[in-house]
Amino acid sequence: MAGRNRIPREAFNDRRGFPPERSFHRGPPLSQRPPHPAILEEELEMQHAEIRRLLNDNSRLAEDRMAIQRELGAAKDEIHRLNLVIGEIRAEQELHSRGLIDRGLKLEADLRATEPLKKEAVQLRAEVQKLNNVKQELTGQVQTLKQDVARLQADNQQISVLRAEIDGLHQEMMRARNAIDYEKKANIELMEQRQAMEKNMVSMAREVEKLRAELAVVDGRPWAAGMIYLTSIILLAMFHSCLFPRFLSRLTIFLIFPYQDQLNIRDLIPLPPMLLSYVPVFQIYDSVRQRETETSGLLKRETKII
Numbered sequence: 001m002a003g004r005n006r007i008p009r010e011a012f013n014d015r016r017g018f019p020p021e022r023s024f025h026r027g028p029p030l031s032q033r034p035p036h037p038a039i040l041e042e043e044l045e046m047q048h049a050e051i052r053r054l055l056n057d058n059s060r061l062a063e064d065r066m067a068i069q070r071e072l073g074a075a076k077d078e079i080h081r082l083n084l085v086i087g088e089i090r091a092e093q094e095l096h097s098r099g100l101i102d103r104g105l106k107l108e109a110d111l112r113a114t115e116p117l118k119k120e121a122v123q124l125r126a127e128v129q130k131l132n133n134v135k136q137e138l139t140g141q142v143q144t145l146k147q148d149v150a151r152l153q154a155d156n157q158q159i160s161v162l163r164a165e166i167d168g169l170h171q172e173m174m175r176a177r178n179a180i181d182y183e184k185k186a187n188i189e190l191m192e193q194r195q196a197m198e199k200n201m202v203s204m205a206r207e208v209e210k211l212r213a214e215l216a217v218v219d220g221r222p223w224a225a226g227m228i229y230l231t232s233i234i235l236l237a238m239f240h241s242c243l244f245p246r247f248l249s250r251l252t253i254f255l256i257f258p259y260q261d262q263l264n265i266r267d268l269i270p271l272p273p274m275l276l277s278y279v280p281v282f283q284i285y286d287s288v289r290q291r292e293t294e295t296s297g298l299l300k301r302e303t304k305i306i
Helices: 037-156 159-216 222-241 245-259 279-305
Strands: none
Touching: none
């Protein structure tokens, strides 16, 4: 700034076409010719002009110095103000940085505190995935149940037919029970008849003994031996028929068939009337056995229905 608006030294040495000044020489003066007065006047005028110019430059430099001093004072004031502003800014920055540091520390603490929450979130996501899988399975089961419900609704439409069949089966079961009760009563009556017949068989055995004694004294006619054999067979068959009624007809035919040529109807006339009276009894036993078979079949059928 000190060199601002300065004129270089060479500008003052401009002689404007005149020869340059001679250097001063100390010592005894040299023998020279004195200059012309016109030249001296001209040089004097040039020096006066140079002095005036230097004065102008000096005044201009003084003004510049005052302006520079004023600018310097303003700059110092601005620097002072800027220093104050910079201090305030630095204080604000420090406060802001401290706030940021505190906030960062707080965020770090929050992040450390959220670690368990992250783990819990991972667990919750896994549970949500499991629940989604369970939801899909339940959706499939619901679809299956809907199909089952539709099928059951179609089956329920046949309930009326099944109820009619069940009512018919109940009626048939009631008829079977009535028949069973009737058969039980009939069996009781037949047992009573059977006991009476057994009593008659005891008396018949005595009659057989008498017949054997009478036949022992009979003459030796050719049919006598066959008649004794036939009578014994019939009595034996009748005795067993008390327990096995169907056995009578089969056994009698099997044993009498070989002697059908030797026997006549009149050979059966000497048989006692008691023997002939048991023929319808055997027929009754056959019917009773047949009814027992039918009753057992009804019982089995009723058991299956129940």
